[in-house]
Amino acid sequence: MPNCQTESHPPATTTSPPASKAPQTTEALQAEQAPVARDWRAPSQQEIAERKKQLSPDQFKVTQQQGTEAPFRNPLWNNHAPGIYVDIVSGEPLFSSKEKFESGTGWPSFYRPLDPQRIVEKHDDSYGMDRVEVRSKSGDSHLGHLFDDGPAPTGLRYCINSASLRFIPAERLAAEGYASFAYLFPEVKQVLPQSEPTSGR
Numbered sequence: 001m002p003n004c005q006t007e008s009h010p011p012a013t014t015t016s017p018p019a020s021k022a023p024q025t026t027e028a029l030q031a032e033q034a035p036v037a038r039d040w041r042a043p044s045q046q047e048i049a050e051r052k053k054q055l056s057p058d059q060f061k062v063t064q065q066q067g068t069e070a071p072f073r074n075p076l077w078n079n080h081a082p083g084i085y086v087d088i089v090s091g092e093p094l095f096s097s098k099e100k101f102e103s104g105t106g107w108p109s110f111y112r113p114l115d116p117q118r119i120v121e122k123h124d125d126s127y128g129m130d131r132v133e134v135r136s137k138s139g140d141s142h143l144g145h146l147f148d149d150g151p152a153p154t155g156l157r158y159c160i161n162s163a164s165l166r167f168i169p170a171e172r173l174a175a176e177g178y179a180s181f182a183y184l185f186p187e188v189k190q191v192l193p194q195s196e197p198t199s200g201r
Contacts, residue, residue: 039177039178039179039180040091040092040093040177040178040180042090042092042138043090043091043138043139048089048090048138048139051089051090052064052089055088055089056163058163059088059163059164061163062142062161062163062164063088063089063139063141063142063143063163063164064141064142065142066126066133066142067142067161067163068144068161069107069161069162069163070106071105071106071107072106073106074106074107074108074161074162074163075162076108076162076165076167077105077106077107077108077162078102079097079100079108079167080097080100081097081167081169081170082097082098082169082170082185082188083096083097083167083168083169083170083172083173083185084096084097084114084167084168084170084173084178084181084184085097085108085110085160085165085166085167085168086165086166086168086178087136087138087139087141087143087164087165087166088141088163088164088165088166089136089139089141090136090138090139090141091166091177092118092136092137092138092139093114093115093118093178093181094113094114094118094119094136094143094165095108095110095113095114095158095160095165096110096114096181096184097170098184099111099112099113101150101151103150103157103159105159107144107159107160107161107162108159108160108161108162108165109150109157109158109159109160110157110158110160111150111151111152111153111154111155111156111157111158112154112156112158113158114181117137118136118137118138119134119135119136119137119143119158120134120135120136120137120140121133121134121135121146122135124145131145131146131147132145132146132147133145133146134146134158134160136164141164142161142164143158143160143161143164143165144158144159144160144161144164145159146158146159147159170182170184170185170188171188171189171190171191172190172191173185173190174190174191174192174193175190175191175192175193
C-alpha cells in the first residue's frame with residue numbers, strides 16, 4: 001500500500017532549499033505565524049455532517065477512513081498556482097502555496113501549515129509503521145502524515161492527500177471568504193464577491 005514515507009517514481013525535481021538538520025516541532029512554529037483568518041467561520045457539527053454526505057468516494061475514504069490516495073495520480077501534487085489549501089470538509093484554512101515544495105513523493109508537500117493550531121497530530125502505528133498522523137482541528141479530517149525530512153527553515157514535511165484538500169486560487173480568496181489571507185499574495189488582484197442586485201421601484 002502506498003504511503004507518504006516511501007519515495008515514489010518518477011521523482012520530481014526538488015526546487016526547495018536543502019533539508020534542515022534540526023527539525024522544528026509544530027508547536028515551535030506557532031510564534032512565527034501570521035495572523036489567522038477572521039473571515040472564515042468554523043462550521044457547526046450539523047454542517048460538517050452534511051458536508052461529509054457530499055464527499056466523493058475518494059474524499060470520504062481519505063478523510064473519514066484514513067485512506068491514502070495514489071501518488072502522482074491526484075490533482076494537487078504538482079499544482080504550482082498561488083493560493084491556499086483548505087480542509088475539504090470544514091473549509092478550514094490549512095496550507096499555503098508559499099510553503100509548498102516538490103518532495104518527489106507524488107503527494108502535495110508543505111514545510112509548515114498556515115497556523116499550527118489548526119493541525120492535530122496523532123501517533124499512527126498502522127501497517128507496522130511508526131508515523132505521525134495529521135488531522136484538521138475543526139473537521140477532524142485525516143489529511144496525511146508528518147515527517148522530519150523536509151527543507152529549511154523547518155525541516156518538516158507535511159505529506160498531504162489531495163483528496164483532503166480544496167485549493168483556493170489567490171485571486172479568489174476574497175470572493176470565497178478567505179480575504180484575510182490575501183496579504184500573502186500582494187501581487188495578485190482579488191476578484192471581489194458579487195453583490196446581490198437591488199430591485200428598483
